[in-house]
Amino acid sequence: MLKQKTLMLSKSLNISTFTASDGWLQRFKCRQGVRFLKITGEKLSSNPEFVYPFKEKFKEIIREHGLNSNQLYNANETGLYWQLLPDKTYVSINEKTAPGMKTSKKRITFLGCSNASGLHKLKPLIIGKSKTPRCFRNFKNPLIYRNTKNAWMTGQIFKDWFFENFVLEVKSFLRNMNLPQKAVLLLDNAPSHPSAEELKNADGKIFVMFLPPNVTPLNQPVDQNILRLTKLYYRNSLLSCVAASEESIGTALKKITLRDAILHLSSARDKLTPQTIIKCWNNVMPTTATSMNERFDDADDNVPLNILQHRWRNETEKENLDSIDSVIRDTISLLEEVAPAQYKSTDVEEWNEDVNKEGDRTESQEELDTSENEENEPPVITIPHATVIKALDTTIEWSKQNMIHISDIITLK
CATH class of the missing domain: 4.10.910 (30s ribosomal protein s13; domain 2)
Structure with missing residues (x-):
């Protein structure tokens, strides 16, 4: 497409000697610093014009209810293929293909939730397919487990989680912090989330506020690297477990159960620091986050506020990227040990997105795989x-x- 566009431009300028060869394209990309990347995320589908009005409305809610960063919460769901490894390896120069094994499609949904101060990380909610997995026998689950036919979130499960877990955990945390029993939970407008009228406690002091449509990639704190880092930490634990095994990759992966996945996920959540969580709230409430992290010297007192905010955003974004890059480097090192190959950061990012490359499967196919797995388990x-x-x-x-x-x-x- 780039070469065709350039040919059209050269014709309009009456340049007949230009050919737009492959060599020209490579040199052009080197000169201009152009690189090839996979399109990811939903940022281009967002509506940035809704961001500023929402921020103002959110600030008004904070002032009206007298809330601080300990009383501001955000939750969101994501999928996780908990037995999936990248599909790359080294082969001999004489080999044209690399024989592989059946890709695992064992998926769970997990709901992450934390407050803006980073001091309260709620127990993640895990949604699987099996009602009572055999691996859960004599197992004290550190997380919350529910099940549906397709391992997806439903309105009833979310409503039960809000009243039975979120409200109780938040009240306990605020009581320990000697704070008023009131809080707000930010949510996106996913179909599985009940209405705001249904999600409030008896006195209405713990309630939800919905983000505007199509601003989740821009504004939602949990989407600003909290879930991404949690999944990266999980995959590091998974790779370490496989690397420590003396068996083949396929055999080691088959022995990893949902119980192991939950323990790895619990450990991944514990690795998230308050500083990381605070930075993820910058897009919603930068001024509050700035006050919590005193980052400017006295020499900056006379600098205009808009310049300080722009400078501060750039610094925190760089720190955030440095943290993620460090985890990605660790992941690449583990991958090279488990399945030797030449990995790039883009390979890790693609793996971390949990994209099903073989496309969506029918429910009957998923049920068939589930029954096969049940048959392979040793009888009790x-x-x-x-x-x-x-x-x-x-x-x-x-x-x-x-x-x-x-x-x-x-x-x-």
Whole structure:
């Protein structure tokens, strides 16, 4: 397309000797610093004209209810293919293809939520397909688990989470901080989120506020690297687990259960620092975030506020990128150890987006895979009490016949 556009431009300028060759295109890209990237995110679909009015309305809500950063919350959902690894590896120069294995489609949805001060990270809500996974037996789940047929969020699950978990956890946190029992939760306008009238506690002091349509990539704090970093930390834990195994990648991955994924995800959430979370609120309330992080020297007192804010935004964005780049570098190192290949940061970003490259599958296909996985799990054998008692009596009788010490027999009794 670029070459065709250039040819059209050369014809309009009556330049007949220009050919727009591949060599010219490569040299042009080098001169102008043009590089090839995959289009990601939804930023171009956003409505930036709605951002400023929302910020003003949000500030008014904060002033009206007397809220501070400890009482401002944001939550959002994301998908996670918890057994998926990148599809790259090294091969011999004589090999034309790299044989692989069936790509795992085991997916969960998790809901992340935290406040603007970064001091309160709520337990993530995990949504899977199985109602009672076998790997959960004798397992004290550190997170909240619910299930649906397709592992997606529903209005009822979100409503239950709001009243049974969010409200109770927020009240407990505010009580410990000696703050009034009031808070606001920022949400996007996803179809699975009930209306604002349905999401408020009895006295109406803990309520929700919805973001305008199509401003989530620009404004929503959780989307400003909180979920992205959580998933990167999770994948680092997953890779470390596979690297520590002495078995093949395929065998090691098959042994990773939903229980392991939840433990890795809980650990990933714990690695998020308050400073990282505070920075993610800059697009919603930069002035408040600035006051929480005193970043300017006395020499800046006479600098106009708009220049200070622009300078501060650039600095915090750079710090945020440095943090993410550090995690990506660690991920690449682990990937090279687990599945040797030449990885780029774009490969890690693409992997972290949890895109199903084979397209959406029908529910019947997903149910078939689920049933196959259930069949592959070892059966749980239930032993009747009568059988156990009979076995103990037999053991005691055998002990007497073989002159076992009386103290050992009493222990068995």
